[in-house]
Amino acid sequence: AQRVTQPEKLLSVFKGAPVELKCNYSYSGSPELFWYVQYSRQRLQLLLRHISRESIKGFTADLNKGETSFHLKKPFAQEEDSAMYYCALINTNAGKSTFGDGTTLTVKP
Amino acid sequence: ETGVTQSPTHLIKTRGQQVTLRCSSQSGHNTVSWYQQALGQGPQFIFQYYREEENGRGNFPPRFSGLQFPNYSSELNVNALELDDSALYLCASSPKGRAQGAYGYTFGSGTRLTVV
Numbered sequence: 001a002q003r004v005t006q007p008e009k010l011l012s013v014f015k016g017a018p019v020e021l022k023c024n025y026s027y028s029g030s031p032e033l034f035w036y037v038q039y040s041r042q043r044l045q046l047l048l049r050h051i052s053r054e055s056i057k058g059f060t061a062d063l064n065k066g067e068t069s070f071h072l073k074k075p076f077a078q079e080e081d082s083a084m085y086y087c088a089l090i091n092t093n094a095g096k097s098t099f100g101d102g103t104t105l106t107v108k109p
Numbered sequence: 110e111t112g113v114t115q116s117p118t119h120l121i122k123t124r125g126q127q128v129t130l131r132c133s134s135q136s137g138h139n140t141v142s143w144y145q146q147a148l149g150q151g152p153q154f155i156f157q158y159y160r161e162e163e164n165g166r167g168n169f170p171p172r173f174s175g176l177q178f179p180n181y182s183s184e185l186n187v188n189a190l191e192l193d194d195s196a197l198y199l200c201a202s203s204p205k206g207r208a209q210g211a212y213g214y215t216f217g218s219g220t221r222l223t224v225v
Contacts, residue, residue, distance in 0.1 A: 004151075006151075034213050036213075036216075043216050043217065043218045043219070044152070044199070044201075044216040045215075045216065046213040046214065046215070049212075049213055086151050086152070091165075094165050095142075095157040095159065095164040095165025096154055096157070096165045096166075096167060097142065097154045097157075097214075098154060099144075099151035099152045099153070099154075100151050101149070101150050101151045102150075102151050
């Protein structure tokens with residue numbers, strides 16, 4: 001069974017501080033992992049994919065297969081980063097996806 | 110390029126009734142997934158449709174069923190509604206076939222279903 005755990009429901013940092021949103025997963029195969037973000041009154045949108053190894057809006061995420069983690073990081077948080085963040089795992093063979101319960105990030109001025 | 114659109118936006122139904130929710134996928138996307146999101150939780154995967162066939166299903170009972178049409182739009186049908194079915198139902202589309210996950214999903218705004 002595949003599972004995604006986001007241990008922090010709420011995370012609060014000050015503007016300019018580093019931020020790390022944790023994501024741990026359980027999956028027997030090679031995972032496809034994603035981070036999605038939902039800003040206030042907006043729909044859920046893709047932030048980044050592990051397969052592309054990209055940096056979006058200053059955020060990066062590294063897949064650590066040994067620790068089964070896919071933490072989202074940003075060195076200097078901005079107020080506009082305040083949002084709900086979801087980690088997701090997709091099993092492309094079975095067409096199944098699993099989302100974590102999300103972390104609400106608040107960046108204080 | 111149009112995004113994913115869902116209808117209706119809100120719906121109130123009585124326990125035991127049936128409901129149909131609709132989703133138009135983003136232009137160029139041929140795969141549609143449906144999710145149930147309860148308050149305070151992440152989206153729970155219901156099923157996915159590709160080329161008009163279900164090709165993945167989560168832990169939902171058979172009274173949750175779906176369709177995908179030749180234009181890639183989709184419907185989610187729920188029979189014998191229960192109070193616990195009250196939730197936000199999200200539709201998401203993606204651009205490829207069986208390897209669709211690698212590209213991520215584009216989400217609609219959802220349909221808020223309330224069962225009374």
